[in-house]
Amino acid sequence: MNTFKGFVVKEFRQIYRDKRTLTVLFGMPVIMMILFGFAIRNEITNATIAVLDFSKDEITRAITHQLAMSNSFTLVASLENYHEVEQLFRAGKVREVVVFEHDFAGKIMRNGIADIQVITDATDPNLAGLMQHYTSRIIEDYIISVNKHQQIPVTGVIPEIRMMYNPELRSVNLFVPGLIAVILMLVSAMMTSISITREKELGNMEILLVSPLKPHHIIIGKVLPFLALSIVNVITILVLAKFVFNVPFKGSYLLFFAEASLFILTALALGVFISSAANNQQTAMMISLAGLLLPTVLLSGFIFPIASMPEILQWLSHIIPAKWFLIIVRSIMLKGGDVFMLWKETLILLAFTVGFIGLSMKKFNVRMG
Amino acid sequence: MPDKAIIAENLTRKFGDFTAVDQVSFDVEKGEIFGFLGANGAGKTTAIRILTGLLAPTSGKAFVAGLNVYTEMEKIKKSIGYMSQKFSLYDDLTVRENIRFYGGIYGLPRSILKQKTDEIIEIVGLGDAVNKRVASLPLGWKQKLAFSVSILHNPDIVFLDEPTSGVDPITRRQFWEMIYEASENGITIFVTTHYLDEAEYCDRVSIMVDGRIDALDTPAGLKKTFNADSIEEVFIRLARKEVWDERYQS
Structure with a gap:
């Protein structure tokens, strides 16, 4: 036991000595949080729009006013003809132009139908789609409110949409769980694999294996510091999320940390597994980045929704541990999910953990035998 | 298995089709400095x-420290x-640390x-450098330190795999003095090297060619058998013989 303690002390000391890596390890969660929290957003604020109003009546003015008043848009120009539309788009001055047809109010009063054209700059398709969606919501809302006072017959069904659990559609709420998964993968899996392969590369591993130290002592000794670091990182993200970005946390912290530990263990086991396949630090890093980080970012539902992926990728996403972890964490944080709601996902994650630990232990022993 | 530090009998190791160690047999006496040479x-x-x-x-069989x-x-x-x-x-x-x-x-x-720790500082001549990081030490000191560390727990046998490669002649000399001292303290030394002059420092020398031990004797005995002036000559003759055999057998 004493020999093991000495090993763990040495591991902590080496990590502590490596100031550059340490800075990255502690700085990364903060920087990523800030980047994802502030810079990458799916909601729009103050997008520039222009209006081309051929009608200039009471209703078109009211709708224009509604658009300009909304936080999403800033009205920068009122146009007179179609030529200007193209010019403005080319100059990059506006993202969207709303066109009202001639005699707009009159047509609504008479027929209950009038045309609005919404033209968007689709060089950024995501933004264009969102802007159209926002614009039509604002116009619908206005029509409905007008309907209540004057009995204008409006044809068609207007759905009432309600967003549950994240009513403001704040993307930071969605990013935080994904970010936790990514950071844990980086710190637990990548750093562990690099740390173990470094011992191999420098020839220290042989000396350790010739010593009475058991292989599982070496693995556990290597893994413990990164377990501690990962938990510190999770706490950092949670604190930032709560106090800087006001992300709600509805569920139990105990359950959250239990699930996070499970995921950390999976990642650590993956790190050990990678280190038994790689012979130098670069290889370990490349395998970790390509084999773990990319799938965690792309296939877990962190950024791209799994439901809209091709079927093959949907199947593939099942074997990404981060996918299940994301479902669990989003549920705990936003819905207040408890064990009864999440037992299935937890079991799947547990299976991954046990499987990978077994696999990595076996591989590590065989390699050294 | 008394009185022998190492016993190997027909020891073989294959990697797929390739036989890296081919039916090797040898004994190493306790307290001996055993040189293990080979290309x-x-x-x-x-x-x-x-x-x-x-x-x-x-x-094959192998016993180390009777185990x-x-x-x-x-x-x-x-x-x-x-x-x-x-x-x-x-x-x-x-x-x-x-x-x-x-x-x-x-x-x-x-x-x-x-x-x-105090002993090692004394032997290696580290002085105040004991609290410096190893990275800042010259290679010679590092090697001597590494050797001291490998016999820290007073083992019966120490295996040294090319311990002096890349070290200057003076440090090599000092290194061998440390080996002699360890040997006097009863530690069996099993050392590989490709500096053939170092073979002369060993009690007995074995020469390995293509996975087999072709010769095993005291340095003096080897020179006598092969009618050579130095171990280097013995070594070259053994290596040549291999080439010779290959050329004329096939």
């Missing part, structure tokens, strides 16, 4: 890796020391560790 790729390192438990043999390498590896580990070809101290730890760490994994108590 690069002759199977020296594979043999050492088998005896230190890093590789399992394919067939069976198949069944008693855990016990063997406590009674051997190992210094590998690659440098084996931690660059980012200080000299003292390295000594404490390696002493720690062999379970040395604190009091003995402290005493040993």
Whole structure:
């Protein structure tokens, strides 16, 4: 036991000595949080729009006013003809132009139908789609409110949409769980694999294996510091999320940390597994980045929704541990999910953990035998 | 298995079709300095890796410190020391921390560790450098330090895999003085080298060619048998013979 303690002390000391890596390890969660929290957003604020109003009546003015008043848009120009539309788009001055047809109010009063054209700059398709969606919501809302006072017959069904659990559609709420998964993968899996392969590369591993130290002592000794670091990182993200970005946390912290530990263990086991396949630090890093980080970012539902992926990728996403972890964490944080709601996902994650630990232990022993 | 530090009988290790160590048999006496010579790729390192438990043999028998390498590896580990070809101290730890760490994994108590640390500082001549990181030390000191660390736990046998490669002649000389001292303290030395002048310092020398031991005797005995002036000549003759045989047998 004493020999093991000495090993763990040495591991902590080496990590502590490596100031550059340490800075990255502690700085990364903060920087990523800030980047994802502030810079990458799916909601729009103050997008520039222009209006081309051929009608200039009471209703078109009211709708224009509604658009300009909304936080999403800033009205920068009122146009007179179609030529200007193209010019403005080319100059990059506006993202969207709303066109009202001639005699707009009159047509609504008479027929209950009038045309609005919404033209968007689709060089950024995501933004264009969102802007159209926002614009039509604002116009619908206005029509409905007008309907209540004057009995204008409006044809068609207007759905009432309600967003549950994240009513403001704040993307930071969605990013935080994904970010936790990514950071844990980086710190637990990548750093562990690099740390173990470094011992191999420098020839220290042989000396350790010739010593009475058991292989599982070496693995556990290597893994413990990164377990501690990962938990510190999770706490950092949670604190930032709560106090800087006001992300709600509805569920139990105990359950959250239990699930996070499970995921950390999976990642650590993956790190050990990678280190038994790689012979130098670069290889370990490349395998970790390509084999773990990319799938965690792309296939877990962190950024791209799994439901809209091709079927093959949907199947593939099942074997990404981060996918299940994301479902669990989003549920705990936003819905207040408890064990009864999440037992299935937890079991799947547990299976991954046990499987990978077994696999990595076996591989590590065989390699050294 | 009394009185012998190492016994190998028909020891063989294959990697697929390739036989790295081919039916090798030899004994090493207790307290002996046993030189293990051979060209690069002759199977020296594979043999050492088998005896230190890093590789399992394919067939044959081997006993280290009277213990069976198949069944008693855990016990063997406590009674051997190992210094590998690659440098084996931690660059980012200080000299003292390295000594404490390696002493720690062999379970040395604190009091003995402290005493040993002082001894090593004295022998290697480190002085104040003991609190410096190993990275800042010159290679010669590092090698001497690595050797001191490998016999920190007072093993029965120490395996040295090319310990002096890349070291200047003066440091090599000092290194061999340290080996002699360890040998006088009863530690059996099993050393591989490709500096053939170093072979003269050994009590007995074995020469490995293509996975087999072609010659094994005292340096004087070898020179006599092969009618040569130096071990270098013996070595070249053995290596040539191999080429000769290959050329005319096929």
